[in-house]
Every structure is written in C-alpha cells, then in structure tokens.
Amino acid sequence: MFLAMKELMHSKMKFLMIIIIFVLMAWLVFILSGLGNGLSTLAASTFKTMKADYVIFEEGAQSSMSKSLLSDQLVAKAEQLPNVDAASPMGSTMATAMKETSTKNEDKVDIAIIGINPGSFLEPAIVEGENLSSENPTGVVVNSTLKDEGYNIGDTFQLDGTTESLTIIGFVENQTYNHVASVFTPMAEWRKIAFAAPGSDKGIAGPVNAIMLQGENIDPEAINKELSSTDTVTRSEAVQGMPGYKEENGTILMMLAFLLAISAFVLGVFFYVITMQKTNQFGIMKAIGASNRFLGKAIISQVFVLSLTSIVVGILLTYGTAAIMPKGMPFKLETSLVFNYSIILLVIAMLSSLVSVRKITKIDPLKALGRVE
Amino acid sequence: MSKGLHMREVTMYYAEGNNRITALDHVSISVEPGEFVAVVGPSGSGKSTFLSIAGAMLKASEGDIQLNGNHISKLTEKELSNIRLQEVGFIMQSSNLVPYLNVLDQLLVVKRMAGTVKKEDKAFATKLLEELGLGLKLKSFPEELSGGEKQRTAIARSLMNNPNIILADEPTASLDTKRAHEVVSLIAQEVKSRQKAAIMVTHDERMLEYCDKVYRMYDGGMSLAKS
Numbered sequence: 001m002f003l004a005m006k007e008l009m010h011s012k013m014k015f016l017m018i019i020i021i022f023v024l025m026a027w028l029v030f031i032l033s034g035l036g037n038g039l040s041t042l043a044a045s046t047f048k049t050m051k052a053d054y055v056i057f058e059e060g061a062q063s064s065m066s067k068s069l070l071s072d073q074l075v076a077k078a079e080q081l082p083n084v085d086a087a088s089p090m091g092s093t094m095a096t097a098m099k100e101t102s103t104k105n106e107d108k109v110d111i112a113i114i115g116i117n118p119g120s121f122l123e124p125a126i127v128e129g130e131n132l133s134s135e136n137p138t139g140v141v142v143n144s145t146l147k148d149e150g151y152n153i154g155d156t157f158q159l160d161g162t163t164e165s166l167t168i169i170g171f172v173e174n175q176t177y178n179h180v181a182s183v184f185t186p187m188a189e190w191r192k193i194a195f196a197a198p199g200s201d202k203g204i205a206g207p208v209n210a211i212m213l214q215g216e217n218i219d220p221e222a223i224n225k226e227l228s229s230t231d232t233v234t235r236s237e238a239v240q241g242m243p244g245y246k247e248e249n250g251t252i253l254m255m256l257a258f259l260l261a262i263s264a265f266v267l268g269v270f271f272y273v274i275t276m277q278k279t280n281q282f283g284i285m286k287a288i289g290a291s292n293r294f295l296g297k298a299i300i301s302q303v304f305v306l307s308l309t310s311i312v313v314g315i316l317l318t319y320g321t322a323a324i325m326p327k328g329m330p331f332k333l334e335t336s337l338v339f340n341y342s343i344i345l346l347v348i349a350m351l352s353s354l355v356s357v358r359k360i361t362k363i364d365p366l367k368a369l370g371r372v373e
Numbered sequence: 374m375s376k377g378l379h380m381r382e383v384t385m386y387y388a389e390g391n392n393r394i395t396a397l398d399h400v401s402i403s404v405e406p407g408e409f410v411a412v413v414g415p416s417g418s419g420k421s422t423f424l425s426i427a428g429a430m431l432k433a434s435e436g437d438i439q440l441n442g443n444h445i446s447k448l449t450e451k452e453l454s455n456i457r458l459q460e461v462g463f464i465m466q467s468s469n470l471v472p473y474l475n476v477l478d479q480l481l482v483v484k485r486m487a488g489t490v491k492k493e494d495k496a497f498a499t500k501l502l503e504e505l506g507l508g509l510k511l512k513s514f515p516e517e518l519s520g521g522e523k524q525r526t527a528i529a530r531s532l533m534n535n536p537n538i539i540l541a542d543e544p545t546a547s548l549d550t551k552r553a554h555e556v557v558s559l560i561a562q563e564v565k566s567r568q569k570a571a572i573m574v575t576h577d578e579r580m581l582e583y584c585d586k587v588y589r590m591y592d593g594g595m596s597l598a599k600s
Contacts, residue, residue: 002485003474010473010514284469287430288530289458290486291451365430365457 003295004302018270019310025263026314026345029256030333031321033341036252038330043248044239046114046177051121052088052212054220055238059229063241065092065209072187072206074227078213081226085215088122089187089208091115092177093194096160097146108160109149111142112177115190115208122212124184129153129170137189139169143181147171148327164193178242179330210238260348268352271303275356282360283367296357303353304346311342376441377405377570378427378538383436385422385593396422397433398593404570406537409561411581412574413598414590420574421542423590427572428463428540429456441537458486462531462569464541464560469527470515476502476526477511483533501529505559521552528560532567539564539571545580557583 008015041048056078061068070089078087092114099107116122118132124141132141142151146168151157156167166185175182185193187208195201213223213232220232233241240246275282282295315338325331385397396419404410414420425431426438429445430453438445440460445453457463470479480498484490502511505525515523524544531539541560545553557573561583564571573584581587587599 003471003482006478007473280469281471284465285471285482285486286454287428287457287465288463288483288486289454289456289461289534291454291458294486365454366425 001301003298022310023313026311027317030318032256034331034333038332041332042176042179042330043245046175046182047239054213054218056211057231059231063233063238068209071204072208083215083217084213087213088120089211091190091209097157098160110180111183112180113183115187118186124172126170127173137186138166140166141170141184143175144171144173145181264348264352267349271353271356282363286365292361295360307346307349379403379439381437383433386434395593400595406568406570409564409571409584411584411587418590419593424574428461429453460536462536462539464527464531464544466543466546475512480530480533505529520548524556539569541573545577
C-alpha cells in the first residue's frame with residue numbers, strides 16, 4: 001500500500017487518465033445493465049411479479065401465452081394434483097385504449113388486457129382505488145403509467161375496434177406486459193374482448209390462455225401426464241417464452257459480456273504497460289532486498305485503489321444519469337444489480353493485474369546493476 | 374562464524390551457444406569488517422559478475438560464498454532476497470533511486486520491505502541523512518537532487534538496514550572529480566566508523582587512495598594488486 005499510494009500521489013496525471021477510462025467503462029456497464037433490466041421489466045413485469053411458481057400451457061405452445069388455449073375446466077383438475085397449492089386461470093390479449101371516440105394520436109394508448117379471476121392469487125395489490133370484482137365486469141385495474149396519459153379513477157375508455165368500454169376502478173404499480181401497460185379485467189370480460197370473433201375460441205368451453213400454479217415442489221412431468229395435451233413449465237421459462245423477450249435480453253447481455261471482456265483486456269494491458277515501464281525500478285528494489293510478495297502487493301493494492309475509485313465514480317455518474325433520463329425511458333437501476341456488476345468489474349480488474357504480478361516475479365535484480373539512466 | 378565477506382574458489386560459467394564462457398575463474402577474496410576493498414579491471418573482466426555473486430543476486434557455478442557467516446550458495450531465491458535485505462547494502466551506479474519516493478521514503482521503504490516502519494527507524498533514517506548532509510532535502514524527490522546528493526541518498530539507503538556488507542557498483546560513474554572524491558571518502562568514512570565490510574567495483578583509478586586493498590580482475594581471474 002505504501003509504494004502504491006506514494007506512486008499514485010506522485011504521478012496523478014498518469015493515473016487520472018486510467019481512472020477516466022475505467023470510469024467510462026464502468027459507467028457504460030451500469031447504464032447497459034440498467035437498460036436491460038428496465039426493458040425486461042417493461043416486457044414482463046406482470047408475469048415476473050405474479051405469485052405463481054409454474055404455468056400450464058397447451059401442448060405445443062412453446063411456453064407462449066399467445067399460442068396457448070386451454071379450457072378452465074382444467075383448473076379444478078389441476079388443483080387436485082399432488083403438490084399443487086392453488087391454481088388460477090389467466091388470459092392475455094393486446095388492445096388499444098381510446099378516449100371516447102377521439103381519433104387524435106395522443107388519445108390512443110396501447111395496453112395489454114390481462115384476464116384473471118377477481119380475488120385469486122394472481123391479482124396484484126392495488127395502490128389506489130378498488131379491487132376487481134365479478135359483479136362489475138367492466139371495472140378494471142390498470143397500471144399507474146396510464147395516469148401520465150391522463151386517465152383517472154372513474155374514467156371510461158373505449159377499446160379500439162370493439163364495442164367494449166371499460167371503467168378504471170383502481171391503479172397498480174410496475175405492471176407492464178409486452179412493453180405496454182397492463183389492464184386487469186375479470187376473466188369473463190377478457191373472454192368477451194379476446195374471443196369477439198365467432199369461432200376464435202376453437203369451441204373450447206371457458207377458454208383461457210394458461211393456468212398458473214402455486215406450489216414449490218410441483219413436478220411438471222407429473223402434471224403433463226395427468227392432464228392430457230398440456231405442457232407445464234416454471235414461471236421463468238414462461239417469461240423466456242414471451243415473444244421477443246429472449247432476443248431483447250440476449251442482445252443486452254451480449255453487449256454487456258463483450259464490454260466486460262473488452263474491459264478486462266484494456267485494463268490488463270494498461271496495468272501491464274505501466275508495470276513494464278517500471279521494470280528497472282522493480283529490479284532495483286529487488287536488488288536491495290524486496291521480495292516478490294512485497295512488490296506484488298504494491299501492484300495489487302494500486303489496482304484495487306484505482307478500480308474502487310473508478311467504480312464508485314461510475315456508480316455516482318450512473319445515478320446522476322438516471323435522474324435526468326426522460327421518464328418514458330425503460331431504465332431501471334437496482335441496488336443488487338449495481339452491486340453485482342461492481343463486484344464483477346473489481347474482480348476483472350484484479351484478475352487482469354495478475355498478469356503484471358506474474359511479470360514482476362520474473363524481473364531479475366541484476367537489472368539494477370550497470371544501467372545508467 | 375566469521376563476519377565479513379569470504380569467497381573461496383568461486384567459478385562462474387555462462388553458456389553461450391555451444392561455448393562455455395568462464396566469467397569468474399577460481400576467485401577467492403576475504404573482506405573483514407571495517408575493510409574497504411576496491412576491485413578494478415577493464416570491462417568484460419568479470420567485475421559485474423563478481424559483484425552480482427557477492428551481492429547474492431546470482432548463484433555461482435562452483436565455490437563457496439559466506440556473507441556474514443551465511444553460506445549462500447545453496448539458498449533459494451526467496452532466502453537470497455532476504456539475505457540481500459538483511460546483510461547487504463547496495464550503492465548502485467547513478468544511485469538508482471525510486472523516482473516517486475522522497476529522500477526519507479527511499480530509506481524507509483527498505484524497512485517496509487522487512488516489515489513495518491517504527492518511530493526509531495524514522496529517527497535513524499533522519500539522523501543518517503543529516504550525517505550525510507541531506508538534512509534539508511528529506512522531502513525532495515530524486516528529480517530535484519544533484520548527482521552527488523542522489524549518490525549520498527543511495528549511501529544512506531545502503532546503510533539503512535544496518536547490513537554487514539556494503540557493495541558499491543561504480544558509485545562515481547556520473548560524477549565530476551570533486552563530487553566523486555566527496556562520495557567515495559564518505560563511503561570510506563562510513564565503512565570505518567560503522568565497521569562494515571565494503572567492496573567497491575570501479576574503473577576510476579583516482580578513487581583507489583581511499584581503499585585498504587585493491588584487487589585487479591582480468592578475464593575472470595582476480596589478483597591482489599595493492600594492500
């Protein structure tokens with residue numbers, strides 16, 4: 001630490017430049033991870049926050065709600081199966097909300113209509129207004145982002161292309177599906193909207209898209225065997241099955257992976273070049289008795305101080321950026337996410353400095369002799 | 374246990390292609406505490422190899438070397454590094470100071486290598502530097518020092534760990550005559566007063582007057598020239 005700090009203080013400019021590069025990389029890592037997190041929340045938060053463990057789809061639906069159609073008669077059967085604590089049906093369909101019969105751009109909002117049974121475990125906790133009720137099928141609970149579009153409790157909106165109109169009775173938070181705000185309706189109303197066209201329900205009695213199950217020890221195989229033509233998956237598999245979800249997350253993850261790999265190399269090369277510059281110095285110190293351990297510690301502690309400083313500055317910049325980002329931007333920072341990526345960056349920096357430490361152990365103390373600078 | 378530096382029949386070979394170069398040829402030398410010995414010789418005569426082996430930086434091919442009673446020919450890399458730290462003080466060509474440490478820290482870093490820096494160490498370092506006329510330069514960096522001051526710092530550094538052996542490699546290489554005399558007489562003075570066994574490798578014949586004995590090297594062999 002002694003050597004490390006003395007050198008940092010003596011060559012501020014050199015180390016400042018390294019810090020700037022490291023800060024920029026850390027900043028980019030945090031922003032990308034925040035964007036990735038924001039996007040995946042936008043795409044599937046309704047699904048992700050549901051208190052369900054497993055999902056039953058129609059066989060061949062590839063874990064996708066939009067490709068799956070089941071009868072709600074299966075719900076009662078599913079509840080009887082071993083390890084299943086509760087089962088409840090769910091349906092989803094995309095729609096457009098329209099104020100009255102306006103044709104103005106700003107009066108149309110894309111929404112996802114999620115049909116659930118009022119009072120079931122799938123119903124999200126409301127932050128304002130009232131819960132869903134079977135007696136009031138057109139009363140809906142919507143995501144709070146619709147407030148920004150000018151909707152309030154008691155407002156009624158028309159669904160574009162249908163004769164249905166819905167009334168907002170409550171608001172929920174962080175409920176989005178397929179990148180748009182979720183609108184929760186009772187199952188019966190959802191069926192009216194989703195199967196408005198005759199025959200679109202394929203003649204199934206009480207059609208639903210999927211059946212959500214609660215129960216930690218559920219064996220998907222056993223359920224598939226008991227209920228014919230079904231496919232049971234975990235909730236996270238169901239999230240992966242959402243159209244575009246994997247592709248979207250994969251893109252961000254790939255960028256992050258590349259960024260981390262590039263960071264490792266850039267930092268490693270920087271530290272290596274700095275160490276190479278000091279070969280002669282290290283030789284002198286070895287000649288007067290410094291052990292490899294002493295010099296290795298100097299390098300590692302220096303890299304640690306540089307990395308920690310850069311990461312902290314990067315985090316501050318990221319939160320600063322988040323504060324001035326436009327509201328509609330799908331950007332969501334989570335402390336755990338920032339913490340994880342900080343640790344990853346720190347570990348990468350430390351590992352990349354090991355190359356330099358290895359170099360030191362190979363420096364010959366004889367370098368100190370007979371060399372005039 | 375014999376103090377000082379004792380080498381007996383030390384030989385060093387280098388492989389160069391298919392040939393075997395003899396850099397040191399059965400060299401024997403004894404330096405007692407309080408003795409200041411010079412080794413002179415043309416370049417390529419084996420002076421550097423001799424100093425590297427005496428300073429525990431290089432292992433000899435054959436022969437026995439004792440540094441203050443330690444037989445160093447069979448030690449591991451790590452043990453050698455420790456011997457260098459505890460028993461040997463190096464004064465190198467053009468002083469070779471660490472550029473980002475001030476004069477006082479140049480000395481204290483030696484203590485750091487051995488463990489921690491105590492209050493006494495700091496007092497000792499300050500006193501040493503004052504003795505060598507660097508009392509006003511404690512906080513100066515090497516780039517702010519003159520050649521003579523750098524070399525005096527290097528002398529102080531070599532004495533910091535209170536070693537028994539002092540090795541100087543061309544300490545006057547980059548100094549003018551007046552400074553060179555100052556530096557070498559200072560080394561001689563410290564060697565006498567602190568009872569160190571000291572060897573100075575040099576090609577500067579003017580400096581031999583300060584030494585008790587002069588050895589000459591020629592093609593790897595060593596012979597006593599003046600005592």
